Amino acid sequence: ECILFWHRRDLRIEDSVGLHTARLHTPKVIGVFCFDPQILNRDDMAPVRVYYLRECLADLQQQYEQAGSELLILWADPIQAIPRLAQALQAGVYWHQDVEPYGRQRDQGVNQALNEQGIVQRQFWDQLLHAPAEIATKVGQPYTVFTPFWKNWSQQDKVAPYPKLENCTKLTEIERQVVQNAGAIPLPSLKELGFDWPGQWDYQPGAEGANNLLAEFGRSAIYSYQEQRNFPAILGTSRLSAALKFGVIGIRSLWQFTQDCLQNFPGNESVIVWQQELAWREFYQHGMYHFPRLATHSHRAQFDDFAWENNQAYFQAWCAGETGYPIVDAAMRQLNQTGWMHNRCRMIVASFLTKDLLIDWRWGERYFMQNLIDGDLSANNGGWQWSASVGMDPRPLRIFNPNTQATKFDPEAEYIYTWVPELRSVDVPQILSNQITPLERQALGYPEPIVNHQKQQQLFKQKYQLIPRAG
Ligand code: FAD
Numbered sequence: 001e002c003i004l005f006w007h008r009r010d011l012r013i014e015d016s017v018g019l020h021t022a023r024l025h026t027p028k029v030i031g032v033f034c035f036d037p038q039i040l041n042r043d044d045m046a047p048v049r050v051y052y053l054r055e056c057l058a059d060l061q062q063q064y065e066q067a068g069s070e071l072l073i074l075w076a077d078p079i080q081a082i083p084r085l086a087q088a089l090q091a092g093v094y095w096h097q098d099v100e101p102y103g104r105q106r107d108q109g110v111n112q113a114l115n116e117q118g119i120v121q122r123q124f125w126d127q128l129l130h131a132p133a134e135i136a137t138k139v140g141q142p143y144t145v146f147t148p149f150w151k152n153w154s155q156q157d158k159v160a161p162y163p164k165l166e167n168c169t170k171l172t173e174i175e176r177q178v179v180q181n182a183g184a185i186p187l188p189s190l191k192e193l194g195f196d197w198p199g200q201w202d203y204q205p206g207a208e209g210a211n212n213l214l215a216e217f218g219r220s221a222i223y224s225y226q227e228q229r230n231f232p233a234i235l236g237t238s239r240l241s242a243a244l245k246f247g248v249i250g251i252r253s254l255w256q257f258t259q260d261c262l263q264n265f266p267g268n269e270s271v272i273v274w275q276q277e278l279a280w281r282e283f284y285q286h287g288m289y290h291f292p293r294l295a296t297h298s299h300r301a302q303f304d305d306f307a308w309e310n311n312q313a314y315f316q317a318w319c320a321g322e323t324g325y326p327i328v329d330a331a332m333r334q335l336n337q338t339g340w341m342h343n344r345c346r347m348i349v350a351s352f353l354t355k356d357l358l359i360d361w362r363w364g365e366r367y368f369m370q371n372l373i374d375g376d377l378s379a380n381n382g383g384w385q386w387s388a389s390v391g392m393d394p395r396p397l398r399i400f401n402p403n404t405q406a407t408k409f410d411p412e413a414e415y416i417y418t419w420v421p422e423l424r425s426v427d428v429p430q431i432l433s434n435q436i437t438p439l440e441r442q443a444l445g446y447p448e449p450i451v452n453h454q455k456q457q458q459l460f461k462q463k464y465q466l467i468p469r470a471g
Contacts, residue, residue, distance in 0.1 A: 002090065016165070027169040048199060052205050059205065101288075221238070222258075223261070223268055232331070232345050314450055330415055331348060337419075340373050361388035411432070434449065
């Protein structure tokens with residue numbers, strides 16, 4: 001008996017419920033990853049994300065080797081390619097479920113094709129500590145506010161990590177021929193996939209890289225996370241978002257890690273705050289699962305009619321990090337150059353785009369997806385809807401003043417100096433209050449502020465007040 005395990009956003013062989021279950025049935029567990037042209041060709045695909053994905057696959061191939069098996073690569077529509085490969089190998093197919101509308105629709109297609117051909121298949125929830133159906137209000141409804149979600153979610157028992165895949169049986173020579181005929185190819189290079197990533201990503205992709213980040217975070221930053229997580233010049237967060245997006249590290253292992261940290265420092269608030277971030281991730285994924293319309297619309301439907309101004313020139317300046325607001329520009333340049341942006345800065349630039357520039361949050365959401373190494377529909381969409389005040393868990397209307405944010409969270413302007421080098425000769429107080437004279441700006445080659453924050457926020461509030469509250 002042979003089982004094909006179809007990898008998607010679970011690029012690891014450790015702490016994987018589906019792989020573990022497959023291995024309980026048979027030693028012949030073969031991995032497969034299918035490059036889906038529909039995903040690769042999307043106009044919101046970031047080269048840095050494809051780079052990270054490809055490197056993780058190269059690493060995963062080695063891990064499969066060590067487990068005595070192999071990871072096959074396909075590049076085709078999975079609805080045809082997966083059943084074809086399964087049929088050729090006479091194998092069953094296992095995979096982990098997803099929350100995204102496209103993924104669910106694709107899975108249904110594969111599911112149906114496999115059923116028609118009488119191929120055994122099984123699906124599992126793996127990327128979440130709790131599947132969407134496990135967390136509901138007393139009346140069985142999904143939560144749309146985070147705090148009660150967290151209360152419920154944090155009280156539920158969590159499953160321990162699953163053991164690593166090992167001692168598998170390889171394909172025979174004949175089977176290898178068969179899989180090649182069924183479309184298996186060597187792992188394409190980034191260029192062959194049609195992408196190029198000239199920038200830098202400081203962290204090693206793959207399981208070892210993710211585990212190194214976790215170990216580093218566990219040495220000290222996690223214990224001061226509550227105090228330090230908002231300062232973009234400090235390495236105060238885990239930087240595990242890309243690893244989590246692609247499932248390079250298992251969520252149960254991360255939970256176990258937090259439990260170990262709490263054993264070392266019982267009741268440590270910072271560890272609990274970090275657990276809450278993992279819960280935010282699940283909150284948004286549950287939201288996407290229950291309300292697929294979120295992918296394209298505001299959760300608060302009345303905001304679909306909001307009178308965004310959508311000024312193209314403002315948008316271009318925001319994308320390029322040329323708005324004349326130092327903290328906004330620093331953040332956008334960090335994104336453009338590295339494919340990652342600190343969470344505090346994501347909130348600042350999202351507030352600026354929507355509330356100062358009056359641009360539809362979906363424009364920002366798309367630009368983020370086009371550039372983020374960790375770009376993830378649920379987290380990104382959730383973050384943007386939250387920042388634009390159109391989503392689940394609507395806080396009191398929150399408009400970030402970029403200068404106040406910079407003063408609070410980059411008090412030495414260290415982050416700004418790093419990413420906006422033309423301002424390095426300007427004094428800290430001047431930068432933080434953004435009181436740089438037109439003459440100085442001209443001399444430094446740094447733009448005038450494209451809008452006036454005070455004026456724009458008034459304008460936003462006027463438009464916001466026209467929207468009915470209900471719903
Ligand atoms: P840590 O602070 O170490 O947090 C640990 C993990 O928890 C993260 O890796 C992430 O998986 C999860 N997490 C943390 N905060 C959030 C959150 N607010 N929502 C959901 N999950 C969270 N995160 C993404 O993974 N992909 C995105 O595309 C994305 N887009 C965002 C867009 C906007 C406008 C905003 C405000 C936030 C967005 N986030 C996104 C959430 C957050 O900014 C990143 O997860 C975080 O900065 C990643 O850094 P880290 O791994 O060091 O996080």
